[in-house]
Amino acid sequence: MARGAGPRLPTDRAALVRPKAIATCDLDALIVSGEAPSPPPFPLGHECVAEVVELGDAVSSLVPGQLVSVPFQISCGECAACRRGHTGNCSSVPFMSTYGFGPAVERWGGFLSDLVCVPYADHMLVPVPDGHQPAAVASASDNISDAWRAVAPALAEDPGAAVLVLGGAGPGSIGLFAAAVAIALGAESVLYLDADHARRQTAAALGARTLAEVPERIGPFPITVDASGDPNGLQLALNATAPDGICTSTAIYFAEQPVLPLLRMYAQCVTFKTGRAHAWPAIPQVLALVVAGALHPEAATTRTVPFDQAAQALLEPGWTKLVFER
Ligand SMILES: [Zn+2]
Numbered sequence: 001m002a003r004g005a006g007p008r009l010p011t012d013r014a015a016l017v018r019p020k021a022i023a024t025c026d027l028d029a030l031i032v033s034g035e036a037p038s039p040p041p042f043p044l045g046h047e048c049v050a051e052v053v054e055l056g057d058a059v060s061s062l063v064p065g066q067l068v069s070v071p072f073q074i075s076c077g078e079c080a081a082c083r084r085g086h087t088g089n090c091s092s093v094p095f096m097s098t099y100g101f102g103p104a105v106e107r108w109g110g111f112l113s114d115l116v117c118v119p120y121a122d123h124m125l126v127p128v129p130d131g132h133q134p135a136a137v138a139s140a141s142d143n144i145s146d147a148w149r150a151v152a153p154a155l156a157e158d159p160g161a162a163v164l165v166l167g168g169a170g171p172g173s174i175g176l177f178a179a180a181v182a183i184a185l186g187a188e189s190v191l192y193l194d195a196d197h198a199r200r201q202t203a204a205a206l207g208a209r210t211l212a213e214v215p216e217r218i219g220p221f222p223i224t225v226d227a228s229g230d231p232n233g234l235q236l237a238l239n240a241t242a243p244d245g246i247c248t249s250t251a252i253y254f255a256e257q258p259v260l261p262l263l264r265m266y267a268q269c270v271t272f273k274t275g276r277a278h279a280w281p282a283i284p285q286v287l288a289l290v291v292a293g294a295l296h297p298e299a300a301t302t303r304t305v306p307f308d309q310a311a312q313a314l315l316e317p318g319w320t321k322l323v324f325e326r
């Protein structure tokens with residue numbers, strides 16, 4: 001098909017998709033404010049639900065017009081890392097090949113665009129079931145899936161366990177999503193700590209108990225999540241993790257290198273996990289929770305904004321999650 005400027009299908013396994021609902025990632029706030037390591041300008045946006053526009057001849061599982069969740073990481077689905085679900089470390093593409101930021105952003109662009117190229121369409125694109133508002137699940141591409149990995153594997157090991165979430169990193173959606181997913185998966189209780197009043201209100205509406213003041217000591221909890229981005233928050237989460245418990249940090253510590261209470265962690269057999277989330281394997285799990293009516297990610301949305309007002313809205317302070325719709 002003849003086209004003007006814009007992406008074309010590079011191979012017969014690729015698709016072109018049109019982002020319909022694009023959400024901010026918590027990282028986007030830091031990119032816009034210049035606090036992230038790579039300063040803009042570059043094409044922004046790496047969470048979206050998109051509509052399939054054009055498919056290569058070898059793509060068999062999708063049809064034009066279908067709504068899909070687009071994982072923020074490029075992955076082939078066939079290399080050793082992808083076969084283990086470690087799609088954020090796909091070896092078929094350069095390290096950290098993502099949309100919307102990172103070393104490969106000029107190649108892949110961002111989701112605040114008219115068209116986006118998805119190179120391994122059959123593998124990467126996750127169909128969004130009928131009846132779902134694209135805006136509600138736009139963050140499945142990254143932040144909800146990031147939150148899912150912080151609580152779901154630990155709750156599978158210890159069903160019904162109590163969960164502590166320290167929220168607040170950047171605009172703070174990941175901590176809210178972690179609380180929401182833990183509740184959706186049947187945690188007996190979720191305690192959400194955050195100094196921010198609005199986010200505490202959201203967490204309470206989702207069913208979490210909330211605390212504004214960070215206590216000296218708290219817990220222990222079998223499952224803890226550091227989504228605070230504050231070295232003291234990480235310390236608190238680790239010290240609040242029960243013997244044989246699991247603490248997962250979703251926060252990125254760009255500058256400050258937190259000191260870990262390693263002797264206590266050793267003595268109490270505490271497992272600590274951190275790292276970039278592998279989004280693709282989590283997306284179907286997230287969508288299934290939404291379809292089942294157990295998870296309501298739209299509760300974390302500050303507001304939805306028309307696509308053509310995205311640039312202005314990004315510069316206004318005070319949002320936790322913006323969703324741009326066309
Ligand atoms: Zn992100």
Ligand SMILES: [Zn+2]
Nearest residue numbers: 076079082090
């Ligand atoms: Zn791969």
